Amino acid sequence: MMDVGPFEILISALLVIGGVFALVGSWGLARMPSLMTRLHGPTKVTTLGVGSLLVASMIFFPAIQGTYSAHELLITLFLFLTAPISANMIAKAHLHRQGRHIDPNPMDDIAEGLPDTGLGTGWATFQGLDTDQLNIPR
Amino acid sequence: MIGIAVLFAISCVGLAMTMNLWRLARGPTTADRILALDTLTINAIALIVLMQIQQGSAVYFEAALLLAMVGFVGTVAYCKFLLRGDIVE
Numbered sequence: 001m002m003d004v005g006p007f008e009i010l011i012s013a014l015l016v017i018g019g020v021f022a023l024v025g026s027w028g029l030a031r032m033p034s035l036m037t038r039l040h041g042p043t044k045v046t047t048l049g050v051g052s053l054l055v056a057s058m059i060f061f062p063a064i065q066g067t068y069s070a071h072e073l074l075i076t077l078f079l080f081l082t083a084p085i086s087a088n089m090i091a092k093a094h095l096h097r098q099g100r101h102i103d104p105n106p107m108d109d110i111a112e113g114l115p116d117t118g119l120g121t122g123w124a125t126f127q128g129l130d131t132d133q134l135n136i137p138r
Numbered sequence: 139m140i141g142i143a144v145l146f147a148i149s150c151v152g153l154a155m156t157m158n159l160w161r162l163a164r165g166p167t168t169a170d171r172i173l174a175l176d177t178l179t180i181n182a183i184a185l186i187v188l189m190q191i192q193q194g195s196a197v198y199f200e201a202a203l204l205l206a207m208v209g210f211v212g213t214v215a216y217c218k219f220l221l222r223g224d225i226v227e
Contacts, residue, residue, distance in 0.1 A: 012139050013143075015146070019151060025177070026158050027157060035167060035173070038173060050181075050183060056191065064194075071202070072187075075199070079206055082206070089213065089218070093172070093216075094169040096220065096221050105166075
């Protein structure tokens, strides 16, 4: 039995957790039936897994190597800020195409088009339609 | 101990990237492919971080940071193109 410090155990545990989370997130991307369900895996699970790996790196460099850099913090901050935004953008683009009857998926339950919003107004993603029909030059 | 954990995590991330490539090739919708590319970028960042822990050098963090930024901008540009037919209106 070799001599193992507490930092090594902590770093190894974080590395294994991060690797498993990244794998499960991508497995969800490959296995889920429709895009709205597929969005859950990469945007939540994979981001958390990469965050765990970055925390392991944040502990590893000061504790084992004796060097310090703030880059991990920047990457973590940036990833955690941008993951919800990109997921929102992908979902918006998907809803827009579903409303236009482009590549519908029966597993989404909206294959026949988007349902009525119940507010008297249409879906916000098609609100720019009027200016398009007026042929306003861009 | 850290070496074994790093190897395990590298193989996990490599397998994850293979599954992302499968989803990227198979589709079936365009939004699926955008999502697969986004996940591929995040997994590439994870791979760079793991490589640095394995080598004990902190040289490539700028590359990981740049990859995070460019991946986000690329995803938003693809989605904007699908939504509006134009990227910068």
